[in-house]
Amino acid sequence: MMPHDFAAYLKANPGYHRIIKQIREKYESLGHFGGTIRLDQLSTAEREVLRSLFKKNYLQKSASFSVEKFISAFETTRYQGVDFEAVLSCYFGEKLSWKKAVRSQYADQKSQYFEAMINSFKESPAALWLEDVLINKNNAYSLLNLKYNEDPEYLRRLLTQVCMGLNQCVTEPEKVRLALFASQVTKDPHAFDMNRDGGRLLLYALSAYYKINYPQNAEAQMELLYQAGLIYDEVSNYTICRGIRAFAGDKSHSGWEGFADCSEPLHISLWNIGMIDRVSCVNSRVFVFENPTVFSEIAGVLEDRPGSLICSAGNVKVATLLLLDKIVQGGSEIYYSGDFDPEGLIIADKLKKRYGEKLILWHFNREAYQTIQSKKIISAARLKKLDKIESPELKKLAEAIKKFGYSGYQEMMVDVYLKDIETL
Numbered sequence: 001m002m003p004h005d006f007a008a009y010l011k012a013n014p015g016y017h018r019i020i021k022q023i024r025e026k027y028e029s030l031g032h033f034g035g036t037i038r039l040d041q042l043s044t045a046e047r048e049v050l051r052s053l054f055k056k057n058y059l060q061k062s063a064s065f066s067v068e069k070f071i072s073a074f075e076t077t078r079y080q081g082v083d084f085e086a087v088l089s090c091y092f093g094e095k096l097s098w099k100k101a102v103r104s105q106y107a108d109q110k111s112q113y114f115e116a117m118i119n120s121f122k123e124s125p126a127a128l129w130l131e132d133v134l135i136n137k138n139n140a141y142s143l144l145n146l147k148y149n150e151d152p153e154y155l156r157r158l159l160t161q162v163c164m165g166l167n168q169c170v171t172e173p174e175k176v177r178l179a180l181f182a183s184q185v186t187k188d189p190h191a192f193d194m195n196r197d198g199g200r201l202l203l204y205a206l207s208a209y210y211k212i213n214y215p216q217n218a219e220a221q222m223e224l225l226y227q228a229g230l231i232y233d234e235v236s237n238y239t240i241c242r243g244i245r246a247f248a249g250d251k252s253h254s255g256w257e258g259f260a261d262c263s264e265p266l267h268i269s270l271w272n273i274g275m276i277d278r279v280s281c282v283n284s285r286v287f288v289f290e291n292p293t294v295f296s297e298i299a300g301v302l303e304d305r306p307g308s309l310i311c312s313a314g315n316v317k318v319a320t321l322l323l324l325d326k327i328v329q330g331g332s333e334i335y336y337s338g339d340f341d342p343e344g345l346i347i348a349d350k351l352k353k354r355y356g357e358k359l360i361l362w363h364f365n366r367e368a369y370q371t372i373q374s375k376k377i378i379s380a381a382r383l384k385k386l387d388k389i390e391s392p393e394l395k396k397l398a399e400a401i402k403k404f405g406y407s408g409y410q411e412m413m414v415d416v417y418l419k420d421i422e423t424l
Contacts (some may be wrong), residue, residue, distance in 0.1 A: 003087045005079075006079045007088075007091040009377065010091055011199050013045065013049065015049035019046075020088070020091055032106060032149040034067055037070065038123040046063075054073065059260070059375065068149070071142070078216070086137075097226075100378065110148065113156075117130060117156070117160075117163075118148075120412060121167065126166045126167050126205065127163075127166075133208070139208050139214070158197055158198055162198055169206075169229055170228060176231065178193075181230055203215060209223060214411075223321060233270075237317050238267050239297065239317060240267050240313065241311075243309060244266075244286065245260050246278070248277055256279075265304065269319060273319060279326045281332045282306045282307055283306075285308065286310055288312055289309065290314060290347060291410040295309060295310075297411075307421045314343075317334070334360065336361060337417070338405060338410065339410055340372070340397070340409070342378065345398055346388065346389070348396050350387075352385050362417075366396050366400045369401065373407075374412075376406060378405055378407055386402055
């Protein structure tokens with residue numbers, strides 16, 4: 001997200017006008033983002049802005065809050081990481097200015113501060129990350145600026161922990177629970193929790209190291225941590241499968257084998273997946289359903305007949321992705337189908353980009369959609385999501401859904417799915 005997009009958003013809402021004006025005044029006076037904003041005679045638009053940002057109602061006539069708190073509130077939105085100084089320049093259409101002597105002193109102190117931090121980690125991944133952030137003013141730049149202005153000593157301790165953590169998990173990859181890892185690095189098991197500054201900075205550092213965008217949701221955060229060998233919430237993150245066998249080394253896992261022999265659905269957690277090396281599917285293919293009802297219906301009709309199934313249950317969890325990874329690594333193909341709506345196509349698009357030719361879009365096309373099209377209208381806002389689809393195979397389906405404007409659901413395809421499973 002670019003600064004001018006953020007500025008345009010702020011300018012479009014009158015509830016931000018007095019706030020942004022005061023932030024500029026504080027910035028030009030102090031030379032950094034700090035101080036307290038006070039709003040008297042709150043307008044309705046301002047009350048709504050504050051309620052949205054700080055998650056509480058403002059019924060009083062006035063309100064006060066720190067500049068740091070205001071800027072930090074956007075770190076959980078699509079505007080996270082945007083340089084707020086650049087945002088203000090775009091908002092007012094001119095470069096911000098403050099006393100030359102103050103600016104020079106501030107710049108020198110800040111430069112020495114971060115240079116010392118980089119030197120303390122020399123040419124490690126952590127030092128390279130900090131150098132890149134400060135040169136390109138991207139990734140965690142806005143958050144680092146904010147915390148530096150708020151409390152440099154706090155940031156020094158925090159950055160030291162994050163840099164040590166980054167270096168350890170990427171240079172010595174080893175599956176370890178996040179809380180245990182945090183305890184080893186900081187002596188605080190919660191230091192890298194996702195709702196704390198340390199956790200957010202570690203995610204910024206890892207996203208830079210693996211050259212991906214900062215993860216926007218809990219599932220993406222867990223996947224990034226797992227990539228670095230850090231396991232977070234390994235029990236409640238699970239997927240459901242049927243007819244899949246697992247192996248630890250050359251030995252068949254008796255638990256998976258028992259459920260496969262009985263043709264019963266099995267709930268698999270990150271813990272379970274971490275205990276196995278590979279999996280096998282019937283006829284080297286697995287059929288993946290977004291819809292739990294469809295999965296249950298097909299598993300029930302198959303009874304004790306062979307067939308490997310997975311239920312992703314909507315948004316794909318990390319456990320599902322890791323199981324699919326092992327399936328592909330073992331040489332099997334993925335047959336995937338979901339609901340014919342924007343959310344269903346977005347999930348399919350993500351999986352297609354991840355698995356390429358190994359994932360077959362199974363009866364997930366324009367022809368199938370026109371056959372089972374419902375009368376449930378998709379809102380214009382939801383249809384707009386289809387513009388994000390990138391896979392060529394899904395773009396034709398996306399255009400058809402935009403043209404007709406109706407959803408289509410997997411329940412109408414059960415007989416077609418069953419015929420394929422029994423004959424392929």
